[in-house]
Amino acid sequence: xxxxxxxxxxxxxxxxxxxxxxxxxxxxxxxxxxxxxxxxxxxxxxxxxxxxxxxxxxxxxxxxxxxxxxxxxxxxxxxxxxxxxxxxxxxxxxxxxxxxxxxxxxxxxxxxxxxxxxxxxxxxxxxxxxxxxxxxxxxxxxxxxxxxxxxxxxxxxxxxxxxxxxxxxxxxxxxxxxxxxxxxxxxxxxxxxxxxxxxxxxxxxxxxxxxxxxxxxxxxxxxxxxxxxxxxxxxxxxxx
Ligand SMILES: [Zn+2]
Numbered sequence: 001x002x003x004x005x006x007x008x009x010x011x012x013x014x015x016x017x018x019x020x021x022x023x024x025x026x027x028x029x030x031x032x033x034x035x036x037x038x039x040x041x042x043x044x045x046x047x048x049x050x051x052x053x054x055x056x057x058x059x060x061x062x063x064x065x066x067x068x069x070x071x072x073x074x075x076x077x078x079x080x081x082x083x084x085x086x087x088x089x090x091x092x093x094x095x096x097x098x099x100x101x102x103x104x105x106x107x108x109x110x111x112x113x114x115x116x117x118x119x120x121x122x123x124x125x126x127x128x129x130x131x132x133x134x135x136x137x138x139x140x141x142x143x144x145x146x147x148x149x150x151x152x153x154x155x156x157x158x159x160x161x162x163x164x165x166x167x168x169x170x171x172x173x174x175x176x177x178x179x180x181x182x183x184x185x186x187x188x189x190x191x192x193x194x195x196x197x198x199x200x201x202x203x204x205x206x207x208x209x210x211x212x213x214x215x216x217x218x219x220x221x222x223x224x225x226x227x228x229x230x231x232x233x234x235x236x237x238x239x240x
Pocket of ligand 1: 008010034087194
């Protein structure tokens, strides 16, 4: 039996995060716990024990308008404590988010460093596909995962050509725009929960629902080898 893998989960957004952390390890589900800032990453890393299955990623989320130059310095310094980076990215969907020029500067710095250090990144892109594609093409990171992709087909296929992986969740396959996700090559698919922001079986996501999330996504792709396909894909992205 192969282990399930969740490449994008917000452990610190659950009130009962200690219980959730215990469940992940008991269920032996490899889980990348993303954070939204270097400060939160540092706190999680110190307060919650990492296991073979539970790892923290250092984040720099474009929706966090309070992040500044000191935070990017912390990010650059703390990055050596982990092989996992996220949630990072570009988001032009609301004016209240981080200033666009600042987002661009920080994201470029992050991608450049992650490409040279060969770190795995889980990337948020909202309304900023062209800039994200330009920056990713410039530095060509080998371990880039586009999380919850919402852009158009053309941009999606450009990201495929750049070698990006795509992490799929249950809300994506149940959305009215789901058809385009059939164009993604099987070898570039991963599965995420993005818990607590998705629903599985009409319930708010918790780690014990990951198996059901895989089942929903398997039905969407009419692929009943999904567990082993995702396992192989994850092994490959870690090894490049
Ligand atoms: Zn997320």
